[in-house]
Amino acid sequence: MKPQRWLPSALCLALPLAGMAWAWPTGLSAWRSASILSAWAGCGALLASLVLMVRDPRLAAALGGLDSLYRWHHRSGTVGYSLLLIHPLALAADALDESPRVAWQTLSPLAQDWPEWLGWLGLLLLMAGLASTFMPHLPYRRWRALHYLLGLGVLLGLAHLWAILGGSLGVLGAIGIALAALGWRLVVSDFGALARPYRVKAVRHPATDLVEVTLAPCAATLAATPGQFVLAAFGDGEGFHGCREFHPFTVSGIGPGGVLKLDIKALGPCTRHLQGLTHGVLLRLEGPFGDFLAAAGDGPQLWLAGGIGIAPFLAVLRSRLPARPTHLIHLFRNADDAGFSDEIQALAARTPNLSFVPVASGDSPPELGPLLAAVPGLAGREAWLCGPPGLNTAASAALREAGVPAEAIHFESFEFR
Amino acid sequence: MMKKLFISSTLLFSLSVAGFWLAAALSPESVGQTAVAAPADKRYSLQDVAKHTSPGDCWMSINGQVYDFTAYLPGHPADPAVIQPWCGKDASEAYRTKTRGRPHSPYADTLLPKYRIGELTAK
Structure with missing residues (x-):
């Protein structure tokens, strides 16, 4: 099925519009109408944000990928929060005709009762949760715990709505959508109710702070293709206790019988702990997600990988040698990080279609200009980038400058915070 | 972009x-001074109140x-x-309990004097 990439944005527009249409005020003052409309538009945007955080492989594939869903989840959540801020202010502005004191009493929680306190508490939780969302350097576990405040904030906001308006159709519909989306996310995605059980079959360390695990299915397999990623939650095994939380890893190899390879770089507390993985450890996998490299054309290719971003290209090369001219540049810091250079060199020796350029760039940003200038027929190549966001952005700009059309440059953001 | 929207x-x-x-x-000004605008000496019976039962002409007695x-x-x-069925009736109990066992907020109390038109007679 062709992905319907317009659907996430349409949902972010449709739910606020539906909320406003349902609650459309008549015969009220302009400020009171603005208050009601902003509340329902904000509520609709937050509901869309909740629906878009449901992490289901089929849904993600149908709607254009998990990164697209998360991007709209972030946009809709922030816009919804901003709209909700208008709600109490517009109510207070409506009372300004009476007097500034009545306006303040309309706003002040001290003059209100618990139905209004629910609304205020919900708004404050949304404020705290969103503030943490914009702190990229917060440790992942603390960030995730604070992110849950957003779900709680939405539920308190809906409780406020129910306490004020009672169980009308619109209120019950909103509560139903929120509970279904949050329930799916917590039970199916975060708890992994539908995740597939796998077992670590082999472990090796191709480079510093990098472990490659070969996984064998214990039951049904995940039908992954090269370029896709899975979410893995590692459990226990002999002498190893896993962190049991789902983290995304790009598949770096696909074998017969559903065997998968993952390469895990030590980038945080959990992935550092995973460097000690042992044979036999049980894990659960969700996915597969993503369509990186799936739409690669028949023309010459340029693959540019930064660090562990080599994984999707490795998965392709391990499955089949390229049938069209492919130039692979792998950027890493030091020789200790190279990892797969010998393996890829050996593959390149077997086909004239693959040229491989490993580059140790040290601690300074790589100089992309000379590297790209050395690629034969660069402007006619389709470029696939996989690396840190900074590298993807810099490489995209350099490629466009070198004459590669924007539509021929592809990368996944792989940013799930 | 979203970070800027959140902060601003x-x-x-x-x-x-x-x-x-x-x-x-x-x-x-104080709220009480502006809100109490109704004459205190007007007196109405429940029969008077019962003549105003529509949304376009809605009286209620409360306390x-x-x-x-x-x-x-x-x-x-x-x-x-929720509120229209109480037009033309004594809504004291409904005001105290909101029909769900919880009272109106202190803010609602401050709004009442603005709409007061008189006292309820005993009979």
Whole structure:
């Protein structure tokens, strides 16, 4: 099925519009109408944000990928929060005709009762949760715990709505959508109710702070293709206790019988702990997600990988040698990080279609200009980038400058915070 | 982009809340003085109240006082089906319990005098 990439944005527009249409005020003052409309538009945007955080492989594939869903989840959540801020202010502005004191009493929680306190508490939780969302350097576990405040904030906001308006159709519909989306996310995605059980079959360390695990299915397999990623939650095994939380890893190899390879770089507390993985450890996998490299054309290719971003290209090369001219540049810091250079060199020796350029760039940003200038027929190549966001952005700009059309440059953001 | 929206909207909201508080603090009037506008000597019976039962002409008695809520009805936060049936009736119990065992807020109490039109007679 062709992905319907317009659907996430349409949902972010449709739910606020539906909320406003349902609650459309008549015969009220302009400020009171603005208050009601902003509340329902904000509520609709937050509901869309909740629906878009449901992490289901089929849904993600149908709607254009998990990164697209998360991007709209972030946009809709922030816009919804901003709209909700208008709600109490517009109510207070409506009372300004009476007097500034009545306006303040309309706003002040001290003059209100618990139905209004629910609304205020919900708004404050949304404020705290969103503030943490914009702190990229917060440790992942603390960030995730604070992110849950957003779900709680939405539920308190809906409780406020129910306490004020009672169980009308619109209120019950909103509560139903929120509970279904949050329930799916917590039970199916975060708890992994539908995740597939796998077992670590082999472990090796191709480079510093990098472990490659070969996984064998214990039951049904995940039908992954090269370029896709899975979410893995590692459990226990002999002498190893896993962190049991789902983290995304790009598949770096696909074998017969559903065997998968993952390469895990030590980038945080959990992935550092995973460097000690042992044979036999049980894990659960969700996915597969993503369509990186799936739409690669028949023309010459340029693959540019930064660090562990080599994984999707490795998965392709391990499955089949390229049938069209492919130039692979792998950027890493030091020789200790190279990892797969010998393996890829050996593959390149077997086909004239693959040229491989490993580059140790040290601690300074790589100089992309000379590297790209050395690629034969660069402007006619389709470029696939996989690396840190900074590298993807810099490489995209350099490629466009070198004459590669924007539509021929592809990368996944792989940013799930 | 979203980070900028979050910061700017939160900042504007905080400044607006502070502005409302400051305006109230600097305002010389008291709520009671502006709100009590109705004549205190007008007296109505429940039969008088019962003649005003429609959304376009809605009286209620609450705790011994008579109110004309015609102008307020469109602004009531709850569904019209909750408040309109009380037009023309004594709504003291409904006001105290909101039909769900919880009272109206102190803010609602401050709104009442604005709509008061007189006292309820004993009979």
